[in-house]
Amino acid sequence: xxxxNKYKWLLSILSKQIPxxxxxxxxxxxxxxxxxYNAKATIVLIPIFFWGIEKTKSFDFIFVMLFGFIQDFMDGxxxxxxIFIFLSIYFMAYYQKLFPLDSSFAFSYFAFSLATLxxxxxxxxxxxxxxxxxxxxxxxxxxxxxxILCYPLFxxxxxxxxxxxxxxx
Amino acid sequence: xxxxxxxxNMKMQMxxxxxxxxxxxxxxxxxxxxxxxxxxxxxxxxxxxxxVVDVMSxxxxxxxYPIYMVGTFIKDVKNFRQVDAQNKELRDEVSxxxxxxxxxxxxxxxxxxxxxxxxxxxxxINYLLSTKVVGASGSGFTHSFIIDAGAxxxxxxxxxxxxxxxxxxxxxxxxxxxxxxxxxxxxxSKIPVQIERTRTRAFLIGNNTDYPNLAHxxxxxxxQIGDVVxxxxxxGNLPSGIPIGIVGSISEESGIIxxxxxxxxxxxxxxxxxxxxxxxxxxxINNNPLTE
Numbered sequence: 310x311x312x313x314n315k316y317k318w319l320l321s322i323l324s325k326q327i328p329x330x331x332x333x334x335x336x337x338x339x340x341x342x343x344x345x346y347n348a349k350a351t352i353v354l355i356p357i358f359f360w361g362i363e364k365t366k367s368f369d370f371i372f373v374m375l376f377g378f379i380q381d382f383m384d385g386x387x388x389x390x391x392i393f394i395f396l397s398i399y400f401m402a403y404y405q406k407l408f409p410l411d412s413s414f415a416f417s418y419f420a421f422s423l424a425t426l427x428x429x430x431x432x433x434x435x436x437x438x439x440x441x442x443x444x445x446x447x448x449x450x451x452x453x454x455x456x457i458l459c460y461p462l463f464x465x466x467x468x469x470x471x472x473x474x475x476x477x478x
Numbered sequence: 479x480x481x482x483x484x485x486x487n488m489k490m491q492m493x494x495x496x497x498x499x500x501x502x503x504x505x506x507x508x509x510x511x512x513x514x515x516x517x518x519x520x521x522x523x524x525x526x527x528x529x530v531v532d533v534m535s536x537x538x539x540x541x542x543y544p545i546y547m548v549g550t551f552i553k554d555v556k557n558f559r560q561v562d563a564q565n566k567e568l569r570d571e572v573s574x575x576x577x578x579x580x581x582x583x584x585x586x587x588x589x590x591x592x593x594x595x596x597x598x599x600x601x602x603i604n605y606l607l608s609t610k611v612v613g614a615s616g617s618g619f620t621h622s623f624i625i626d627a628g629a630x631x632x633x634x635x636x637x638x639x640x641x642x643x644x645x646x647x648x649x650x651x652x653x654x655x656x657x658x659x660x661x662x663x664x665x666x667s668k669i670p671v672q673i674e675r676t677r678t679r680a681f682l683i684g685n686n687t688d689y690p691n692l693a694h695x696x697x698x699x700x701x702q703i704g705d706v707v708x709x710x711x712x713x714g715n716l717p718s719g720i721p722i723g724i725v726g727s728i729s730e731e732s733g734i735i736x737x738x739x740x741x742x743x744x745x746x747x748x749x750x751x752x753x754x755x756x757x758x759x760x761x762x763i764n765n766n767p768l769t770e
Contacts, residue, residue, distance in 0.1 A: 334541070337534070340613035340624070341542040343743065347688060348618040370502050377509070382530035384615040385622050385650060385658060385666070388523050389512025396506045404499065435513060436619055436665075444619065444665060444686045452618040 317478065324478040327470050328368035332356035335463065336376050340383060348451035351429075353380065355456070355463040357395055358421050361402025363471060373399045387439050394428050414464065422457050429453050524635070524651050528628075532653030535624055538613035606640065606749040607631060612656065621664035621686060623647070625748060628655040636715040638751035644739040645669070645709060645720045649750065661742055662722060663690050670712035671722060673705045682707065682722060682736060689726060692734040701725055707736050716751070 336353040353376055360368040377392030384391065401424050433449045516523055557564070609627040627633050629652050639647045639659045648667065650660040660667050667684035671692070676699040680692045692707070705725040711718030726737035 333537075337537045337541045339617075340534075340538045340615070341545055344614070344618065347621075347686070349615070351617045370498075370505065374505060374509075379530060379534060380617070382523075382527040382651075383534055383613075383624070383658070384617055384620045385527065385660065385664075386617070386620050387513050388516030388520075389509045391617075392509035393506060393513060396502060396509060400502050400506060403502075432619065439513075448618045448686065 320474070320478040324474045325367040327475050328356070328360045328363075328365045329372050331467060331470055332360065332368070332372065332376065336379065339380075345455060346448070346451060347445070348448045348455060350452050350456035350459055351380070351391075351394075352456065352459055352463065354395070354398055354425055355421075355460055356467060357399050358402045358417075358424070359464060359467045359471075361399045362405075362417060363475075364403060365471075365475065370396060370399055370403075387436060390432055390435060394432055397428055398424055414461075417464075418460060421460060425456055426453055527651040527658065528653040530653075531624055531651060531656050531658050532628065535612055535626075535653070535656035538624060539626070542613060607633070607752055608747060608749050610747055611745055619686065620666075621661040621684065621742065622650065623659050623661065623745065623748075625657050625659055625750070626655075627750060628653045628657050630654055632752055633657045633750055634752075638709070638716045638720065640720065640749045640751055641740045641745055641747070643721070645716070645722045646738070646740050646742065646745060646748065648715070659748070660684075662738060663688060663742065669716070669722070670710045671707050672710040672718075673699070673701055673725075674708050674721075675705050676701065679710050679712065688741070689735045689737060690723075691732070692725070692736055701728065701734060703728060720751075 332353060335356050339349070339352045342349070342352075357373055357376070373395045374392055377395040380391040380395070381388050405420075429449055429452065433444060433446065437444050607627055609625050609631075611623045612626050613624040615622045625633075625639070633649055633652050635649055635652055637649045638645055639649065645662065647659045647661040647664075648669070649657050650666075651658045662669060662682060662684055663686065664684040665686045667682075667690070669682045670679070671682045672679045678699040678701065682690050683693050684690045692701075703725050707722045707725065709716045709718055709720040709722065721739060723736045723738035725734055727735045729735075
């Protein structure tokens with residue numbers, strides 16, 4: 310019993326870092342995972358959306374901006390595009406009022422799919438117009454499909470972290 | 479008193495929430511404006527990119543290590559079955575290469591004597607720096623790799639990157655210990671090339687697919703499917719004659735499509751072409767009174 314109390318303060322501090330750390334690891338993972346038919350999913354959108362829905366206080370929009378900043382520079386795309394996409398999805402998730410009415414996985418899955426499809430299409434339009442050459446639309450759709458396929462796995466991991474550590478401590 | 483303070487607290491929290499909301503909206507708008515201002519080839523953005531790549535790459539390296547180990551293990555298991563056959567093949571190849579080496583030695587002697595005869599001076603000493611690919615871009619919108627060599631190792635912007643002697647990309651941003659290379663298939667990539675057979679000059683332009691396009695022809699020499707595309711040496715960043723790929727298809731709809739010799743999914747190790755061309759041009763710009 311004494312042991313539990315001893316570590317509670319430490320777990321409380323650590324639990325506050327989990328949203329940032331988990332998102333950061335997933336961001337780094339996106340640079341490591343190999344592409345499938347030239348398509349690569351921006352998997353960091355999953356934790357951003359997830360922690361946005363959970364309205365976790367320790368995951369502020371500054372972190373989302375930082376992730377967008379890192380992604381922009383690591384990718385070498387038009388500077389600002391990922392900051393814009395990441396902040397937009399965070400804003401959508403954080404300020405929506407539908408999830409308290411229906412907080413099921415299926416509903417969040419559908420909302421995430423729709424939001425990312427719109428944002429990725431917007432990104433495609435912006436980048437295509439900036440580079441003049443047409444970027445393969447099939448790759449964009451494939452990237453989105455991979456992202457959607459990855460969602461349940463990452464959702465499950467993040468949900469476990471949220472229930473077992475973040476909410477408990 | 480308590481009620482008053484709770485209502486005041488509620489009000490304060492509401493204001494805080496509103497301010498936060500306004501801030502996020504402002505940042506979203508700001509980032510949208512940034513898209514149209516911040517071009518990737520901007521000097522400040524390029525330098526910041528080098529710093530970010532430097533900071534992030536150790537994390538990428540750590541996380542990629544277990545994935546790399548698993549991949550290597552699977553490859554080793556697969557290769558183990560074919561060891562005997564590979565051994566035979568390698569022995570044959572070694573004996574062939576020995577013959578070729580002897581022939582090349584003779585050619586070198588002959589070449590050196592001919593160079594002396596015509597007072598030939600080389601236009602650039604090229605040497606290679608072998609390095610490992612640490613990571614790749616995090617989305618399908620760009621085709622770039624992060625490599626384990628930076629300014630500390632002599633890597634500079636626009637240096638060529640080779641795999642097995644074929645050009646696969648160019649250095650785009652340089653950090654102290656790591657760099658980001660742009661593949662020839664990236665939409666930002668534009669490399670001056672020529673058709674080896676006809677010497678027709680063109681630009682190899684990436685389009686974020688596996689097959690870049692040829693564009694901007696100097697003259698209208700007919701190009702055939704199967705023609706080899708090599709660097710032209712124009713611009714001074716890359717020496718001429720480095721093979722890139724072959725003309726894969728020609729059509730009115732999609733233009734001339736080049737099939738690179740190296741598939742980017744197989745790239746693990748690369749060689750950075752450190753050429754004195756770049757240094758020579760930089761020195762010329764630095765020392766030229768007209769450019770001051």
